[in-house]
Amino acid sequence: MGRTHKVTLADVAREANVSVSAVSKALNHTDRISAETQRAVRLAAERLGYQRLAERSSSPEKRNKSGLVGMITSDYNGRFSLPLLTGAETALGASNHAVLLMSSHGRPALERGHIDRLASYGVDGLIVVGDTTNPRPPLDARTTMGLPVVYTYDPSRDPNDCSIICDNVGAGAQAIEYLLSLGRRYIAIIAGSEDFQAARDRSKGAWRTFSLYDFQPIDVLFDTWGEDWGERAAKLLVERHPNLDAIYCLSDEIARGAVRGLKTVGKDVPQDVAVIGHDNWFVFSTNVHPTLTTFDNNISLIGKTAAKFLLDAINGHPHHGITTVECPMIVRESTEVGRRTQLEGSGQLYERKTL
Known part of the structure; x- marks a missing residue:
């Protein structure tokens, strides 16, 4: 032999x-x-x-493990990647893993180059961070060389992949439920672009609650994700619907513009019109008077969950499909006079299963 x-x-x-x-x-x-x-x-x-x-x-359980995890983000300003990194490190620290963070700036060629670099360092797995909520093409298996991958914020189009996203449908449903509980009945929606999954999902959730209570929004307006649009839309809504008493804005940028627009036409927030935003981005949600009631995307929990799922995959127990993380509602001044209470969600995880 x-x-x-x-x-x-x-x-x-x-x-x-x-x-x-x-x-x-x-x-x-x-x-x-x-x-x-x-x-x-x-x-x-x-x-x-x-x-x-x-x-x-090396011992069998440590063989071929580098203790490194790669994180690739398309988020150029750190708005999503930094809190997600913080959450991921919470879970990875317990397993003695460190994170190597690289930014692709949303450019596929640069993303592939970063994966090459991370793979050459022998990372044990990859966390891919998006910033649009839109489903993205999965990474080619030849590019990742068989490394386990978890997609965050922007889910993979492959239902067999593991993706972690925030529950935008649930947030939309809760927003209308809350406004109705305040006695608001003439509710409008100011959305961003319909090209974004977030706009479609948050609107879908809102319609779900409207239908449940046999209500309809008095108007739904789509355009861009900006303050100027929020201001213009709010003025237009008051002109069209003098009885307007609440606006659900699908981002804090839109909401801050809407508050400005309402004030311009003599409407008090929240006395005359209650306003809800989404994202809990402090630049817009607290740097305004009144401060904004909004939904937090719970990005840190998304990062923690992604890291946990990646570690499971590294150890031979991969997760599949889309997991949604609850968006807690933060109640501030823009919906209730004199109220500053925070209603924090539990951060519970919900699995969306295909039947």
Whole structure:
């Protein structure tokens, strides 16, 4: 019976069509080797079953685990990625994993390059962070080299992938439920672009509650996600519907503009018209008078859940489908006179299952 050939650096070099020194540098993650070369060497090493000495001598439960997780975000200003990173680190710290964060700025080519770089560092898995709520194309398995991936905020279009999103439908339903509980009956909706899943989902939730109580909104307006649109829309609503007494705005930017527009035409908020926003982005929700009642996207919990699910996948127990995280409502001055109470949601997870 012949002896089994032990794979050497030279074998990997021939397989990857590079020099032996390049293989050595790539496997030790030197910055002097391009991400493309590092990826080619890593693929060749995996195909041949090459293991470095440190990997051969490690215990089975630690073998081939780097203790690193890659996080790739399309969020260029940190609005989503930073709180998500904070939540993820809460879960990953307990397992002694560290996070490598890279921004793709929403450019697919740059995203692929970052994945190459992260894979060359030997990360154990990837968390992909979106900023639109729109379903996105799944990463090609050849690009990820079989690494487990969890998608956050923007779900994958592949129902077999693991995605974590905020419950926009539930938020829309709760917004109208709350306004009706305050005795408001002439409610309008100011939305952003219908091209965004968030606009469609929040509107869907609102309509669900309207239908439940046999009500209808007096108007639904779609346009852009901006303050100027909120201001123009609010003025238009007062002109069309003098009895208007509440507005559900699908973002805090729109809501802050709506408050300004209502004041311009002599309407008091919340005495005459109650206003609800969404996002709980402090730049808009608290930097305004009155402060905005709004929904928090619970991004930190999304990050914590994503990290937990990724660790499960790394350990051979992957999750599939879309998991939604509840958006807690934060009650402030724009809906009730003199009230500053916060009604915090529990952050409970809901699984959306396909029947």
